[in-house]
Amino acid sequence: MSDLAIPPGEYLEEVLEEMDITQAELARRMGRPPQAINEILKGEKAITPETAxxxxxxxxxxxxxxxSLESEYRLVMATEADERKAEDEIDTASAYPYSEIAKLGLVKKTRKQLEKVKELRKFFGVSSLFNIQSVKEYAPAFRQVEKDTTSHEALASWLRAGHVIASKKEVEQFNKLKLQNSIPKLRQLTFETEPNLLLQKLSKLLAECGIALVLIPHFSKTYTTGATYWIGKHKAVIMMSLRGSWSDIFWFSLLHEIGHILLHDKRITFLENASKDNQYMSQETEADSFAQKTLIPESEYLSFLDKAVFTRKSIHDFSSEIGIFPGIVTGRLQYNKKLPHTSNFHRVRFKWKEA
Structure with missing residues (x-):
């Protein structure tokens, strides 16, 4: 396709000259008003299939x-008009973390502002960046309320990146019973302290249950640990930002997201710290409770608290009894203010490989 918009009427004018036919004569032969022929020659009126x-x-x-001439001409004209619209979106594009998206290979690396606008449109699947906020998929990002400095555009970008990556992951059809039955295996995996090996095992186990696990480093000013949503009816997605490095926090966050999948509506995107309405907060509380009880059974934990002895050895012994990594017990004790944050018995930090 030529980048130059040449109206078909110009070629028609050449044909009429060669045939020595005037516009008026052409109009009479076609049974059309002379004005219509004149407008076609000027490119003001389209050549319809009937006219062709x-x-x-x-x-x-x-x-x-x-x-074909008419179609190409109109497409070039539309492209030129779209270019002008894209120029109006340059300021809007600057709010999105382009370089961070590019690091994931989801948009081309470029310094040209117009090209960034076009790449972002393709990335988000919109015809204009002004449409992003009205798209259901990204709506939770624009309701995020954790901090006044939260970048809703960065959060929408992070969510979209997860969606694009998850869409390419092959997983089994979601099976709720299979996921429930995999809980013991998940708890056993808490003992794996080599993070990248852990992610391989986790991804495989969750994929067998119908869950795509997507781990993307958090984008600047997103302030979130994770998100849960569905792609269609049979594929669940858990996104984690790897924000923070303590293994016990990672496991609590993961089980929190699994809680959403098992307990809550498929139509909802659960973005941590996104909303403060009563229903959402109730579901967050339920997911928290699920994570806590799954990692450390409630009755056993209460019995352990009654003893009020929280040493390195007692934590190790209790963890052995319930089959969970001891650092998770320490994290729970710190959360419940039973142990100071300076006493990091058995806690480990993960060193995540850069994406």
């Missing part, structure tokens, strides 16, 4: 040729 057929009958040039 009439031109074929009168001047002998095939109808498909006229239709």
């Amino acid at each position: 057929l009439q031109l074929e009958q009168v001047v002998g040039v095939p109808a498909y040729f006229w239709s």
Whole structure:
């Protein structure tokens, strides 16, 4: 396709000169008003399929040729108009973390502002960046309320990046019973302290249950640990930002997201710290409770608290009894203010590989 918009009427004018036919004569032969022919020659009026057929009958040039010329001309004109609209979106594009998206290979690396606008449109699947906020998929990002400095655009970008990556992951059809039955295996995996090996095992186990696990480093000013949503009816997605490095926090966050999948509506995107309405907060509390009780059974934990002895050895012994990594017990004790944050018995930090 040519980048130069040439109206088909210009070629028609050349054909009429060669045939020594005036506009008025062409109008009479086609049974059309002279004004209509004049507008076609100037490119002001489109050559419709009906007009193309009439031109074929009168001047002998095939109808498909006229239709092709007209289509190409209108497309070039539309492209030029879109370029002008894209220029109006440059300021809007600057609010999105382009370089961070580019690091994931989801948009081209470029310094050209217009090209960034076009790449972001393709990335978000919109015809204009002004449409992003009205798209259901990104709406939770624009309701995020954790901090006044939260970048809703960065959060929408993080969510979209997860969606794009998760869409390419092959997983089994979601099976709720299979996920429930995998809980003991998940608890056993808490003992794996090599993070990248852990992620391989976790991804495989969750994929067998119908969950795509997507781990993307948090984008600047997103302030979130995770998100849960569905792609279709049979594929759940858990996104984690790897924000923070303590293994016990990672496991609590993961089980929190699994709680959403098992307990709550598929139609809702659960973005941590996103909303403060009563229903959402109630569901967050339920997911928290699920994570706590799954990692450390409530009755056993209460019995352990009654003993009020929280040493390195007692934590290790209790963890062995319930089959969970001891650092998780320490984290729970610190959360419940039973142990100071300076006493990090058995806690480990993960060193995540850069994406």
